[in-house]
Amino acid sequence: MKIKKSASALSRSMRIGIATITSTAMLGGVLVAVPAHPLLPTTAVAQAQENEQEAVATAHAQLINLKVLNLGNLLTTSDPRGVDGIIEAIEAEQNWANTGDNGQDADVAQLNVQLLGLLKVKLGSVTVPLISATGDSLLKGQAGLLSAYAHAESATHSKASAGTIGADGALSLNNAGADKDAALELDLTNVLGVELPANLVDELSLSLGAIGASAEKNGTTVTREYVLADAKLTLDAPVLGDVVTGLDNTLGGVGNTVNALLPTDEALADKGLSGTLRLISNLVGVQLNLGVNVDLDSVLETLLREPLEDANGLVSINLAKGTIEVDLDKVHTKGLNNLDPNTPLLSDDAINSIVETVTNLLTDPNNSNGLIGKVNALVAGNSTTNTGGLYGTTVELGLGIGSTSGFGVLDALRGILAAVGLGGILDALIGGFNLETTVGGLLNDEIKATDSREVYEAAPNDYVLISGTGVVGGLVANILTLVKELLGYVGGILDGILFDDDGVLAKLTAGLPSLVGGIVDPLGEALGGQDGILGGVAAITINKQEKVGDVYSVTALDVNVLDGVAHLPLASASVSAADTWQNPDPNGPTIAPITDQSIDLGESIAEVTPVVTPEGAKVTATGLPAGVNIVDGVITGKPTRAGNFNVTVTVTNEGLTASTGFKITVTDPNSEVDAPTIAPIADAAGTEEKKIDPIEVEVTGEDVEVEVEGLPDGVKYDPETGEISGTPQKGTEGRYVVTVTATNDGGDATETFTFVVKKDGNGGGDNGSGDNGSSDNGSSGSSDGTSNGSSDFLQQCLDSPAAGVAGLLVALGTVGAIAGPALEPLMKSIGAELDRALRNLTNASSGANQPEWVRNINRGLNDAANAVDHRMVSQALFATAALALISTPVLCGMDNSSSSSS
Incomplete structure (x- = not known):
């Protein structure tokens, strides 16, 4: 420590x-x-x-409560300070033991990423650094603004906090702001113990813009708070790449579909020519070449550029990055910072809502914010203005006269064109020219002609671009007059092909749900359900609050590690303090000796009222036979079993105690077997991960069965040798009250002693109060x-x-x-x-x-x-x-x- x-x-x-x-x-x-x-x-x-x-008031805070995580023996380091040494360097801890501690300065510890980076955590078969600034670790972040604060300023007042806190230990999001030094990202991929289907979701992480927790006890008033900001759950989903690929293939095939539905050049000439063009066709013939270029790349580019988000802001799907992000603040109606103690990060209803929202965004054609809704809108364009989507399809039409033989015919044609005001375009017809516009342009009655590509590309739905060897600037208006009826005819054909009820758009719209659903339906199944991916996230607890003994604790976010093998508390604070306090009598409480008693089974014991000072001090007793109890400081009752019972009576006042012992002997006059006895056992001590000296249990009597309760893990009683032996396991540090019970047909006997487990093999290790x-x-x-x-x-x-x-x-x-x-x-x-x-x-x-x-x-x-x-x-x-x-x-x-x- x-x-x-x-x-x-x-x-x-x-x-x-x-x-x-x-x-x-x-x-x-x-x-x-x-x-x-x-x-x-x-x-x-x-x-x-x-x-x-012993500490009367305590305060303890850690941004990452590694002591809890280390209980699962998941932490290792090659640093000579060891795991415990590194943990102690980043925690804040303070105790109040007596009036000499009044007004002591708070203990503040800044989180040191470099120091924590020396720790490695074993998650199943994977071992990674605990934290780093760049990733490839359990935690990612700079964490420069995060700290821990502990202040036990008096016997009745203690405060602890961790995370984004002010100089006085108060929680403050102002300390975080948008600064990267306050942000943390937790890699949940290997933490939760949930097997991820790699083809659907291969990574899972939790990012926090800010986190903090604070606990304070002032007299009888206990305050526990926490704060979370910008909490996002991110799933890296390779399946989204499959969605993009499927869309790309589908949209890329629309052009081929449309071209296959266009009329042949002969059919177009037969049905589409009228007026002067029909006359020209009758004289010399007209050659037509119609084609379209459906470019829907912009649709996919828009989808990749703009994430899909539901109206409530719960889920955001980024197709370009292949990620699904859940805004955890939207999961709870109260938001993240007003939740009741021990609230699961995700409830069953929340999981269902997330799964439904993800599925809806990807597959529902009626959701204008969803994938199919956006594809439909982007492909369909605006039917009022004939712009966007398929209205932007490029249409190219080549046109020229069929024969130039016979100068008399050409001279006659020239005269005809001149008569209708189209003189001068015969050379353009002879050389042939190209018309380029969009479907929207074909449907635009106000379309204009230009021979400038720059002008056309600036407003393709307003212009038809005319180009060819015989085309000069002065002729474009005359050419437009010549071909305008033909363009209108072609526009009507494409309008039907694309936008009729059974057209390309309708078929595309109808097919997308099946296409995308077949890809993403397994994703919904993997996310939901009791054993689903989000079910593991549900094991994370927000605002975890506990009271163990007199210690009140709060953890902003408690992460279940490896399906319960250990826990990773993030931003943890705990405090204890006396409700009231006055300087204790230096002599402490006293208790007078109590006389031993011997009775026959079936008789009541003589009432025992311990004589203690001061009056009103708390009196407790251990080792009483069954049927005998202490109520309001008075010991009474009728034993239900014969035996030899060593009783300890303890008086407590203002944290100080005194005790005395007496013996109750209960004899069964009808039994031929004497009750067993147990020789007194002295208090003992041991050290974590070191073999203890055997403790002898001396029992007398016939056919005696011995039971020992209250030993630390790793230490056991061996009935063959009559000894208590073993090696206290790591994490068992503390004080244990051990009860030895011997039983035979004649009755029972009990004996208690205290066994203290120390830490790290030093004689003055942490005694459980935080200060030895x-x-x-x-x-x-x-x-x-x-x-x-x-x-x-x-x-x-x-x-x-x-x-x-x-x-x-x-x-x-x-x-x-x-x-x-x-x-x-x-x-x-x-x-x-x-x-x-x-x-x-x-x-x-x-x-x-x-x-x-x-x-x-x-x-x-x-x-x-x-x-x-x-x-x-x-x-x-x-x-x-x-x-x-x-x-x-x-x-x-x-x-x-x-x-x-x-």
Whole structure:
């Protein structure tokens, strides 16, 4: 965990030294640990010192809660800091343990993409970097504006936030804006555990313009908020490429279809010539050559240039990129930022709506925003103005006279043309000329003639372009007069071919749904359904809120990884704080010893009302036999089973506790079998991923069955050996209350003890409160094996006379716990030095390593401690403490020079 740098944290680490000293005893010149066994009375003083280190208020925030993801052992790194070291560098965490923490500055951590890029995440058979700025990773983004904030400013007020936040930890989209540094993209392709049909959809991603979450507890008021902006779900769909290819082939074949329907040149000459042209044809013959060029490339270009979007803005289909984009803000009627806690990103109704919208956009001819609707509109053009679409089809008509033999005939023809005002165009007829316009131009009664291609191309529906070897500028108007009736006839033919009820457009329109539907129908089936692609996205949760114990948490977006193997919380914040707080009595609560009871089965126990101070403190009990309960602090009831029951009664006030134990023996007079007994089991400790020292379970009785509950994963009880052993798994760090139950025909017996799992193998690992009160990780010397000041001090004290050292320890413990603030600075410095050296020794002589004779002495010490009025002891020992402190250099043989043990 992080090393806390505040003065209050340093103060806490010093106080632990004193607490360690008060939980030790000198026996035969050897320092041994005195554990706080749950079945043995514990001194209120020592208990107060221990609980003083526990965090009353906590705040924790991470933009990416990698601790949760790492529970699935999905993270790896080659960096020497390890996965946990990198995680701690980007999280914000702060605790409040005592009044020394009041007003402490908030802990702020900026997201470091380069640092997170050192982590790799295993997703099935694929291992990718956790994050990068360019892609090819689980997360993509700069993330420069994203940070985490934690502030436990008092016992009753804590706040945590992550994502796009202000300097005070408040959520702020203004910090994001359109800046790429606030955006993140999550590659869902390998995350959700959903198999993608590669021919339909081969990639799935979630992009976020901004994300943030904030949790705050102030007294009894809890506030949890989140923010999401520009959240888009993008599917890369190769099937859209098939749609484009099908459209291209269909539209590209329209020209061939139209040309095949045109009349032959002979039929056109027979039916289309009239007036002067008919006369010319009768004299010399007229040669015609009609053709069309249907260019619908512009239709496809328009479709590729403009995405298909529904009227509500839910879905956007980009045919050019081959992507389907879902605007997640449109999925929920309230929008993304006003949702109830623990809302699925996609509900069943939302999935159905998305599938229907995608299918509708691609296949519904009546949807003007859809693919077929747009194709129909673009191909059909505007029938009012005869523009666009098929009206833009280019029509080319070549025209010339059939024979030039016989000069008398030509002279007669020239005279005829001159008589009707068309003199001078005979040379153009002899040389032949071409007419070029559009279908829209053919249907335009106001069409004009030009020999300039530039003029024609600027307005093709308004002009007919006339070109040929005999055509000069002055003749184009006369030529138009000559051919205008023919152009009108050709226009009528094409109008029918293209736009009749059974024309090309109608057939194209009718065929597109079948064409496109055959391609995209499998896409709809793949997207929807319980096991569909979008079903995996539905497992993502917005505004995930939980309350575990006294900790309130919120996550803006919680992603289900590999179908539940792990979770990836994005923008996560959690807080805890006391509802009310007053500085606790330094002596803590007290509880008087309780007398053991022996009764026959079927009898009620004598009512037990524990005597505690202060009045109103909470009283709890563990180990009670079935049929006996504690209600409002009073223990009553009739046991339903015979047996030997070790009961622990605990009083709690303002975070401090004291406890005592007593035994209830229930005898079945009708049973020939004695109930089993269980020898007391000392509290024990272990380290994640390291084998623990076996814990012996000593049971007496005939045909006894033993059951052990509450052990961490990886640790088990072996009935063959009668030992608890194993290796705590990674992620099991914490404190476990273990219950051992022995049962036979004579009755039951119970015993409880506490097992603490530490992290990373250091003696001062995270104890679950977020702050173990020490920054030296339990080291008792430098890493190269050389001694330091504290180990020299300890060694010399151990070599000093036993009585002197024992007196020193009693004085230090008593003054540090009871005497008050007068000597606290001195006690802190001495206690810290002793703590570093004593910690390993304490661990080595506690739990399963403790011999029975040490346990017996510990019980006696605890019983004796509870029998003493500590307030009187504090006064009686104050002078002794001062004398011991003054004589410390003498007792331990310390001077200004370095010393060594001989």
